[in-house]
Each structure stands twice: as C-alpha cells, then as structure tokens.
Amino acid sequence: MTTPDIPPAIAGTLARETAANVLPGAIERCPPDLQTRLKQDFDKLMERPVCSSDEEVRNFHSEIQRIQGLTAGY
Secondary structure (H helix, E strand, O other): OOOOOOOOOHHHHHHHHHHHHHHHHHHHHOOOOHHHHHHHHHHHHHHHHOOOHHHHHHHHHHHHHHHHHHHHOO
C-alpha cells in the first residue's frame, strides 16, 4: 500500500488514476446486470475525496480490489 515516504494524498491519487485507467475496461467485459452494479460502485469510488490518511488509501485500494475481483473471468 503506502510507505512512510509516500504521502497518503499522492498514494491515493496514484490509486485513483490506476483505477480510472483499468476498471472501466474490465467492467465493460462483464454481463450487463453486473456492469450496471459495478459502474455504480466505480462512480461512487471515484466521487470520494482525495485520500488524506493511510487508512483511507487502504480502504480505497480494497474497494478497487473488490471490483477487480468481481470482473475476473470476463
């Protein structure tokens, strides 16, 4: 996740940029009913403010992993 020399805001921004580049394509390969749910989850995720703590970065990253896990295999 984060290391002591990477501020949470930077780690969170990098996670957000990675999610924005990877998740939409993965979501589009899913069946339509799952796509709808994951698009809503993704939109909520991207509406979150920039992370200001290591815990927020971990939570953000966990949500990215959850969405990635649901798209696996499609």
